[in-house]
Amino acid sequence: MKLDTPRDSIEKVKNKISERNCIPHEIPGASKLGIGITGPTNLLIEEEFQTMDCVEEVIRVTKPYKLVSREMKNEDTIIEINNLKIGGKQLSIIAGPCSVESRQQLFDIAGELKELGIKFLRAGAYKPRSSPYSFQGLKEKGIEFLLDVKKEFNMMIVTEAKDTKSLPLISEVADIIQIGARNMQNFSLLEEVGQLKNIVLLKRGLAATIEELLMSAEYILSQGNFNVILCERGIRTFETMTRNTLDLNAIPIIKKQSHLPIIVDPSHGIGIWDKVHPMAMAAIACGADGLMIEVHNHPDKALSDGYQSLTPKNFKILLEKIEQLAPIVDRKIASYASVG
Amino acid sequence: MKLDTPRDSIEKVKNKISERNCIPHEIPGASKLGIGITGPTNLLIEEEFQTMDCVEEVIRVTKPYKLVSREMKNEDTIIEINNLKIGGKQLSIIAGPCSVESRQQLFDIAGELKELGIKFLRAGAYKPRSSPYSFQGLKEKGIEFLLDVKKEFNMMIVTEAKDTKSLPLISEVADIIQIGARNMQNFSLLEEVGQLKNIVLLKRGLAATIEELLMSAEYILSQGNFNVILCERGIRTFETMTRNTLDLNAIPIIKKQSHLPIIVDPSHGIGIWDKVHPMAMAAIACGADGLMIEVHNHPDKALSDGYQSLTPKNFKILLEKIEQLAPIVDRKIASYASVG
């Protein structure tokens, strides 16, 4: 439908869909207004809609994922937050420590990143860990520090929601709620973030196929939240010299299948700090919409993932290179390193 | 410690552990009473305990998993419920449809299984599915039918807890709460079932290593629930002719590492109904403590997983073979098929 379609025409279409026991989803776009339809769509008769005045085109989506597919919405999704854009021509850089470890640590790192021009600060307050005996994050205390740092530096916060219980608390501080790899198929959690307004960063599970990642995103969109960023962070293979196998093949595949932005986490992906730089470059070179990088001021003392964290100094070197690379792949990046 | 150690001696030991900021776990055993210790155990001085009268032996567990390891407790865990035993010499057979589809379907199948002597009925009310548009189970209605069938046939119910929200409802009907493969590292859910009294059936994640499975079980035990059954149900590999790759290697490996019982789900494991029989036989032959088998009276009409379900008739043929096989691997099995 056209963007200027009057509200009552839109509602007429949506009602017609509902009458046939299907569910209409308004899909925001820059040039067109889409109405995604899910449910028993095989019972719908296309002509009934095609003949309505306000309807420009009726497209049947053949993929198992519907709302996330380019068939449903061809143009790239661009998420806007605080005058920043995620997706489209823009490259987005998220950086910060794996975990909030203390108020001091968080403020120190945030200060250094702020100076480098970083707008998105990542840090986990709730950490899912394989062992019950490993450091599980500062929890409520960590959230408190994140609220403080957000006020102090005016940065946007990216932090992980480990479960539905902590979600309300997380959603108050997080501009972007991260769903971790182990929770990619925690469908109850997906449904709940689908009902929030926060942006969601959905990480690929370590044995999830690309199709399964898109299906999990579909869970979120089908609940009404279209602000989803996908994240490739490495899959599990037989190789043991890397922590995971960062699967950059997923980037061009997903860019073709879906309109959602996708970023890459090379820190978890390869898991060795001095290999993060080349993998980050490769990610941007093959079309990723941004990066999530672990940065720590004292990697050797980090309570988690120190081995894969960059120092602010090495991170700055990477940023400078990304700035050089961006125009070659027809991307823009807010001025970073030159700020510092 | 000896089994007849007086309560106040036990408490004395536990207090001493707590004073040193560690956590004591009483581990039930047939011949000895163990006190598992977790926390900063590197600060404990072994002699302090060795010299206590009531303490027979102090063992330092070298594995990352503690309470589940044979180092902590050497003898097999045998779980008792309604005069039945799970683990040890006993083989346990869990059978039923993938999902509760209707009152009628559930009663029909339960009736046929009861006649075959089956004591444990499996059926899912909440179904985690890759697609938000697939059948997600009858939910509360399904639980209601499970309560009914339980009363009618006096069978023990095995059903899946998909999230913490539905857990209280599930825990009322389930004798055994199943944690599905996708939730193996849903640590919040693990911690909550760890605080319940119900038996927990923990399925291996599809890309989980054996060590990760044991670590997830450790989450449950460390919360106080020692009634955990592990379940091998197939891992994800490159092979495409089977749904998953049932990894029977895990059975002898786990039997050596852990005292917990482990059963096998060949239905999900290989995913093709006419290959379930040979894989079930193989599972028992290599030392599994039981089986979980999908049985449906009309596999072709099943709302989920029909392709991997046995008919009661074919299931009976399998049971007869398992009865023949049991004594060869030094196992007992309650009289099944001969009952029917």
Added chain:
Amino acid sequence: MKLDTPRDSIEKVKNKISERNCIPHEIPGASKLGIGITGPTNLLIEEEFQTMDCVEEVIRVTKPYKLVSREMKNEDTIIEINNLKIGGKQLSIIAGPCSVESRQQLFDIAGELKELGIKFLRAGAYKPRSSPYSFQGLKEKGIEFLLDVKKEFNMMIVTEAKDTKSLPLISEVADIIQIGARNMQNFSLLEEVGQLKNIVLLKRGLAATIEELLMSAEYILSQGNFNVILCERGIRTFETMTRNTLDLNAIPIIKKQSHLPIIVDPSHGIGIWDKVHPMAMAAIACGADGLMIEVHNHPDKALSDGYQSLTPKNFKILLEKIEQLAPIVDRKIASYASVG
């Protein structure tokens, strides 16, 4: 075609096939004579053959593998050698050390195996090794010892052909030529053993799909050698607690797709000696036609694979169990352990 079809009728059919630029393959069977056809079969007109008097049935094989498929030949292939049968109801046990290490070692082990009733002795003279600096086998000297031991004990020899160069020498001593996992897609080697009369034992490659294994067998059959035994020996997955992941799922899958016998090598498959027994039992329980087991008199001193080798004493215990298991899966086994 019927078994008693006169030679000139057979030749008439074969000529007709050749005239149409296709290749005829006579497939030996117990109840029927099959003529497999490969080449541009889409150009063949089925009726042309159906109307020939001697032709009973024309079947178009839909699988990418032709000669190895059950569509081409429904009944199990049974390979006969020295009054022994491989395949069908018969279980075959191949045992011996990984490598020929010395005349003494080979004779000692062969002697012990002979006493246990073993007819097939395995031992490698040429060993493919990941490192050029590892022990590569005794080569020609090893072949010499194998010839000696064969004469002395009248056992059938199973030994690996590493390349086409050593194949003539190997084929003189080997009753069964083993093609190792790394050579499963060494097509030149497959074609050459396809032109020999020796039985071929084709091991599955460690990342080979079941379909690829069958395609590799097809290379051998298409050259005229129908005496092929398949062997499952473990695939490569993410799991690190086992050397490989023995994929027993392959057994029922292959038994359905192909008429060729398939045996299992649990020694390489799981790679830990005290887990070989349960995996061997599982292999027979799910339908394997036999086993290949590494047995060494001094596993701790073995030049290769000692960690996965059974002592003759432990091997005897396994044999006794296999003898008990065989009738339950409707198999026979030559009297073994009871001989010793």
Added chain:
Amino acid sequence: MKLDTPRDSIEKVKNKISERNCIPHEIPGASKLGIGITGPTNLLIEEEFQTMDCVEEVIRVTKPYKLVSREMKNEDTIIEINNLKIGGKQLSIIAGPCSVESRQQLFDIAGELKELGIKFLRAGAYKPRSSPYSFQGLKEKGIEFLLDVKKEFNMMIVTEAKDTKSLPLISEVADIIQIGARNMQNFSLLEEVGQLKNIVLLKRGLAATIEELLMSAEYILSQGNFNVILCERGIRTFETMTRNTLDLNAIPIIKKQSHLPIIVDPSHGIGIWDKVHPMAMAAIACGADGLMIEVHNHPDKALSDGYQSLTPKNFKILLEKIEQLAPIVDRKIASYASVG
């Protein structure tokens, strides 16, 4: 040792090594002369060599691969051929069709590539294929066409050696002999190319670990041929939306471990023509020394791998981008597209 070490001093060191039953390997370098030592090196006494006048330093290599490791030779290996360099600052581009299909096809494509400035032409005369019924290459005829095209266009030829039998013929036409993924552990073939003077392009096997790839290269170097280029071409994982999973993680890992140049084959790696461009960019961005790209003038009519081949027109677009990318990762590239 110093580069200007006199020949008799070198021989003295080598003799001393041989006397102790080890094998000396002269390793060419730009700034130093190395003598690699393999064999029972644990028997060598370091001081015996350290005290020799001409010896600057004695280093014990801790990795299982020796000659290929940076411990043995720290500086990058740069292979020179016809005034071109492979490795170091230089990016090398190999392009051409999967198979030689006809004289015309080969000349047409070579002509177009020559115009784009390509110096290395790839095309297979012997094709290893999973099915015995697939096109196996033009074989001798293909070699003849390659000799012709080489003369006509003065390009360097890259073509695959499938087995030891065809190796002498291949080695006459090939400037670079390709060892395919399936032959990465065909050790007899590795040893034979190790005795030739031709450059060897060794592709990673589809389930080979990085360590195994380096060990296979070690086979070639240990026979005296140091002109080895490694090639990442995708590994086998559970993902099915791509032909293989191109593992770019291997590039920075290998660059750290080994002095050998490594290039990337994104055509096989991802296996879909319109995703080759982004993966090729990523490969250069993360440090690869070059690319091998399938280019075909009529991809839809190709006898093999058409689906992953670029047209010359699309290949030119990629070349232009690679030229822009090269200086950002501190690389040079011979003028390509601008020539055209």
